[in-house]
């Protein structure tokens with residue numbers, strides 16, 4: 364690269380990634396093939412519209428790329444040919460947030476109600492938080508988790524839905540460590556004739572590899588980012604069920620409505636290089652190796668949780684069955700900000716996070732969120748999770764410096 368300033372910054376960032384333990388559950392490490400597609404001259408091309416119906420010339424190869432990406436996406440999540448004919452997928456959203464906004468624009472008239480999880484209990488900003496466009500343009504009704512169990516309480520969600528009668532209900536979270544019962548969410552949505560939208564951004568990889576139940580038998584719409592457990596480039600996809608009963612009742616072609624909301628509703632030209640890189644990732648996600656990988660992610664987060672518990676830490680909801688866990692650090696007298704800062708000084712990258720019914724402010728909450736996708740990509744297993752839990756405990760409980768040991772572990776598990 365002839366831009367020396369930028370080159371040195373990129374090199375520094377690569378080195379940072381190599382020499383630190385990334386425990387942020389929404390991050391991962393993509394393959395060279397994904398990077399190659401992302402950095403290809405496909406970025407030069409404008410392709411407003413959809414395959415076969417573009418506003419620009421010269422799209423014969425781009426059409427094939429987008430169609431390939433769509434076919435791979437459907438095949439990955441819908442094993443039966445009959446099923447993937449029922450579903451449509453849009454691979455153009457620039458990222459997860461605009462994908463969620465597009466679904467709301469398509470299916471819920473502005474000013475009306477939809478329901479989602481509160482941000483401070485594990486929901487996402489785009490599930491109707493007041494600072495998000497989704498909370499300004501619609502009336503967001505929020506459910507939380509049970510105060511005792513810290514788990515979803517489906518009876519309470521049903522009661523709230525009956526009272527508020529939202530047009531759409533979102534299931535799928537950013538900081539909830541447990542599996543979600545999509546069948547129960549379907550029953551709740553049916554009880555009030557609402558659409559069920561599952562935002563599987565965080566656990567999509569686990570669904571693809573069979574380590575988490577699939578939302579596809581129950582949802583009307585499924586959104587996902589492509590850069591988290593799916594291990595692709597930054598981006599998003601929206602799946603719509605053409606045979607959705609809710610859509611039929613409302614006489615809406617939801618696939619068409621979503622396509623129109625993405626383009627021209629919200630976006631202009633799709634990022635073709637990003638779509639190609641997603642197609643590359645989706646091929647990797649269909650392998651036996653990926654299946655093993657996602658099962659290992661879950662084994663690793665459970666091993667991490669168990670060891671932290673053994674060392675006397677409280678894990679929210681008592682454990683995890685996904686790729687992430689929430690650690691209550693305030694219980695041991697440490698703020699979430701202080702905890703994540705201290706860990707960062709020791710080469711351990713995590714993020715501070717609220718825990719359910721948190722009594723501390725969001726900028727310095729009671730917890731930290733830990734996830735295992737990136738460490739698992741580096742090849743770490745249960746044995747290393749015990750070591751990492753030990754590092755965390757040494758830093759937070761004993762104020763020890765583990766930076767040199769962290770670097771040593773990183774060198775043993777290099778980034779490809």
Ligand SMILES: *Cc1c(COP(=O)(O)O)cnc(C)c1O
Nearest residue numbers: 458459460487536537562564565
């Ligand atoms: C990450 C995430 C998003 C948003 O994705 P961005 O690509 O960061 O915009 C939306 N919903 C959930 C549940 C997420 O975890």
